[in-house]
Amino acid sequence: MTITMENVGIAVRDLEEAIAFFTDLGLTVLGRDTISGDWADTAVGLDGNHARIAMLQTPDGNGRLELFEYLHPDGIETPPTQPNEIGMHRVAFSVDDIDDALQIAAKHGCRPLRGVATYGDVYKLTYVRGPSGIIVMLAEELRQS
Template sequence: MAIALENVGIAVRDLEATIAFFTDLGLRIIGRDEVSGEWTDTAVGLDGNHARIAMLQTPDGHGTLELFEYIHPEAIETEPTRPNEIGMHRVAFSVDDIDAALAIAASHGCLPLRGVANYQDVYKLTYVRGPSGILVMFAQDLRKN
């Protein structure tokens, strides 16, 4: 059986703000839609499923995010995920300039959880709390400088 990762789906409270965050980082919108009906109820497992969605892709074409904002059923707010919790953890991006990525994130009010770490002079990396509490990791490969 062949298998390939299709995308990572993230429910958000404000679709437009989340799109702005990720497109400012360099992702591009490859599709938008509003979905509902029996097929979505079946696929997702929620009666009356109705959401606005956006598909975003990394510039290299290898990574895709599906962002969705629920219209129905009402979205359920939870505490932001912590790095040590079981379950969906984070979305990670390789960047060529971590300081530039952090400046873009800061322009959206998104700051590092603690700071920027240096892993064995191979990577600089950090986690930021993005829109809707999404954990986003930036990693800069220092060997490419």
């Protein structure tokens, strides 16, 4: 069996806000749609499923992020996840300049959970709380191969 990663899906409270954050970081929008109907109910497992979605892609073409804003049933607000909670943890991106990435994040009101750390001589990295409480890891590789 062959398997490849298709995308990471994240429900957001405001689709436009999330798109703005991720496109400012460098992702591009591949497409948008509004989904509903029997096929969507069956695939997702929610009756009356109706959502606005957007598919974004990293500049290298290898990573995709699907963002969706539920119109029905209403999205359920939950407390923001903590780094040690079981389940979906974070989405991570390599960046060529972590300081630039943090300036972009700050324009969206997103700041590091604690600060920027250096992992050996390999990475500078940080977790920021993005739109809808999403934890986003930003990592700058220090050694170039």
